[in-house]
Amino acid sequence: MSANAQALAESSQSVTVPFQAASVDIWDKKYRLKDLRGNPVDEDVDATYRRVARALADVEEADKQEHWYFRFLWALRHGAIPAGRITSNAGGQEYKPATSTINCTVSGTVTDSMDGILAKVHEAGLTLKAGCGIGYDFSTLRPKGAFVAGAGAITSGPLSFMDIFDRMCFTISSAGGRRGAQMATFDVGHPDVQDFIRAKREDGRLRQFNMSLLITHGFMEAVKSDDWWRLAFPVTHKQAEVEAIDLNDSEQVVWRDWPNREATDYIVDSDGRVACKVFRTIKARHLWNAIMSSTYDYAEPGFILIDQYNDMNNNWYVENIRATNPCGEQGLPPYGACLLGSVNLTQFVRNPFTEDAYFDWDEYGEVVAVFTRMLDNVVEISGLPLAEQQREIERKRRHGMGFLGLGSTLAMLRMTYGDPPSVxxxxxxxxxxxxxxxxxxxxxxxxxGAAPIMDESFTVDDEMLRLRPEMASDGYQVGDTVPGRVLMAHYSRYMQQFPAEVTGSIAEHGARFTHHSSIAPTGTISLSLANNASNGIEPSFAHKYFRNVIREGRKSKEKVEVDSYELLAYKHFVDPQADTEAEGEHALPDYFVDTNSIQPWQHVEIQAAAQKWVDSSISKTINVPQDFDFDAFKDIYLYAYDKGLKGCTTFRFNPEAFQGVLVQDKDLKNTTYRFELDDGSVVEARGDEEVEYDGETHNAANLYDALKEGYYGRF
Structure with missing residues (x-):
């Protein structure tokens, strides 16, 4: 079999569409293995594939390693793209032994004490240093102005402690020259939620964070019915006694699901809900408008429908998801970690741009099967810095496989992104x-062997029967014990849609992992190894545009012009003179759409179509024009909620707020930036102009952003 596998792996090594310079450059800067002096170890992109294939095949039994090396190499050459940490670090321990192959993690619960907070800062620093992004739920911290009995003082609130994490991340240079990535989640019912929403209106504050609200069904229904919404925080037995809080008074107390209830002196009812002291009551729509206004202007906070997330979680019986990785496609339990990978869909299009164009489903399925084994092997070489993280990933072995290049692939198949055939x-x-x-x-x-959690036994309790009442119909009672494999195979809302032979096998023998899929944003992976195929599930941002990239030694980001993969492919296969500005015979076909021509509701339809079959979540950004109507903007999120999505994110270009990673030329040309010099004089420059400053030439928009946000000179 090894000889056949080798022949298969070597049968197709050529790249059908030549790489553009920007793609090769990003591969060289971010994913090419180099020695300690900066000399290349990977001779070319295929050498990167061979290094990764070897590292993952070496996990196999000795007599199978060569066979799987060539099978893995075949998959890598045919569209399997492991995420950035795997691609840059797997097989590179000789040169960077302290790095991890894991892209994303979630902090342990940030407990409401100074010791607990500072311990998590320390753990986060070690995690970021290893090259992993990290997410935290900060709504576990009591609100600003609350009394701290041990200190005899009042607390400054969660936002002030988030500033500590922000500065720590700013200081630490993440592995491989990559800036640290963090996600802060926050409960929509927390008394400080309005401060969380407004936080990024301050220049330079919390810029090392993506920020998302944990939105509940209760809040969304209160918005729809124009009801009141209580902002509350858990109360302890001692606090209830000291403050004479009447637990039966709905004006004083609201009962809610809350994390970490077992480890704290919270008051818990028979349904597992926690008594929360009401700090104030506001109109749900008033809070909704504040959220939407901030999202409209600053693209944050994001929108995580946390009840939907937990209801659809395969590990529903043992996890309470409250935080996600930095881009939101992986909801994880405390100390959870997930390794990622994407399949490049463009590699399965045959006869592109013709009436005979089709998608090679057989080869796609084969790549997915081999890639699944590859990603599972990453667990053995994960290199996570914390013992708690290692235990968590070994117990559940979750990974997140997704795809990239959807928008590019649809164009090559002559489909229009957002139309019914594309859905x-x-x-x-x-x-x-x-x-x-x-x-x-x-x-x-x-x-x-199955993931260890599959063979663990779990005791049926009242909450388990409340969450899955069908268990009682099947004869389970409180006190019974059930293997994890049965709880997942038969009672996971997600797994119930699969054929009985699959779930039956899992119920009997278990599964190798608890989670298999998520769709990541794939920014630099798409640009480099996929030759700028569209990111993740997205359409192409544009077909000629600029990316702002960090360059080592530069004091601001550099603007790099790139073409979409479908434009490169069209020029390669159909018309070398085709151009986005061309008319007549050299004009691009109508199915060459981008974010400017796609309606927001079409984005939601595409995401909903994929979400049904994705067991974690999807990182997706709905780009809207700068002049998009605010009321219509708000409706996007209501539509996403009604469609059952787990999250939603939008982006509207706002030069006063920040400069995005992807930039269209028209936005830069239509924006004037004002620079105030030391002598008080003011210089104005159009966003796309180059200006001289501090001995370097900068794009005006990127210089403005770097100076305003405090990044200047840090790249």
Missing amino acids: DFTEQVSRELAETGWRTAAELAQEK
Whole structure:
């Protein structure tokens, strides 16, 4: 078999569409292995593939390593792209032994004490240093002005402690020259939620964070019905006694789901809900408008429908998700970590741009199956810095496989992103990835053993029966013990949609992992190894545009012009003179759409089609024009809620707020930036102009952003 695998791996090594210079440059800067003096170890992109394939194949039994090396190499050459930490670090321990192959983690619960907070700062620093992004739920911290009995003082609130994490991340240079990435989540019912919403209106504050609100069904229904909304925080037994709080008075106390209830002296009812002291009551729509206004102007906070997340979680019986990785596609429990990878859909298009264009479903399924084994092997070489993180990933072995290049692929198939045929294709490609992945999970469990949690026994309690009443119908009672594999296979809302032979096998033998899929944003992976195929599930931002990239030694970001993959492919296969500005015979076909021509509701339809078959979540950004109507903007989020999404994010260009990673030329040309010099004089420059400052030439928009946000000279 090894000889056949080798022949297969070596049968197709050529790149059908030549790489553009920007793609090669990003690969060289971010993913090419180099020695301690900066000399390349990877000779070319294929050498990067060979290094990664070897590192992951070496996890296999000795007599199978060569076979799987060539199978993994074949998959890498045919569209399997491990996430950035795997691609840059796997097989590179000789040169950077302290790095991890894991992209994303979640902090342990940030407990409401000075010791607990500072311990998490320390753990986060070690995590970021290893190259992993990290997310935290800060709504576990009591609100500003609350009394701290031990200190005999009042607390400054969660936002002030977030500033500590922000400065720590700013100081630490993440592995491989990559800036640290953090996500802060916050409960929409926390008394300081309005401060959280407004936080990024201050120049330079909390810029090392993405920020998202944990939105509940209760809040969304209160918005729809124009009801009141209580801002509250858990009360302890001692506090209730000292403050004479009447637990039966709904004006004083509201009962809610809350994390970490077992480790704290909170008051818990028979349904597992925590008594929360009401600090104030406001109109839900008033808070909703504040959230939407901030999102409209600053693209944050994001929108995580946390009840939907937990209800659809495969580990529903043992996890309470409250935080996500920095881009939101992985909701994780305390100390959770997830390794990521994406399949480049453009590599399966045959006869692109012709009436005979089709998608090679057979090869796609084969790549997904091999790639699933590859990603599972990453657990053994994860290199996570904290013992708690290592235990968590070894117990559940979750990973997140997704895809990239959807927008580019649709164009090559002559489909228009957002139209009904493209929605159907999105669901089909997501379903094929999911079904192949779970069949492979069942096979690997029988070959290598199931994830340890599958063989653990869990005691049925009242809360479990409340969450899954069908268990009682099946004869389960409080006190019974059930294996994790049965609780996942038969009672996961997500797993119930798969064929009985798959779930039956998992119930009997377990699965190799608890989670298989998520769709990440894939920014630099798409630009480099996928030759600027569209990011993740997105359409192409534009077909000629600029990316702002960090360059070592430069004092501001550099503006780099790039073409979309579908434009490169069209010029390569159809018309070398095709151009976005061309008319007549050299004009691009109508199906060459971008974010300017796609309606927001179409983005939601695409995301909903994929979400049905994605067991974690999806990082997706709905780009809207600068002049998009605010009331219509708010409706996007209501529509996303009604469609059952787990999250939603939008972006509207706002030069006064910040400079985005992806920039269209027209936005820069239409924006004037004002620079005030030391002598009080003012210099104005158009966003796309180059200006001389501090001995360097800068794009005016990027210089303005770096100076305003305090980044200047830090790159």
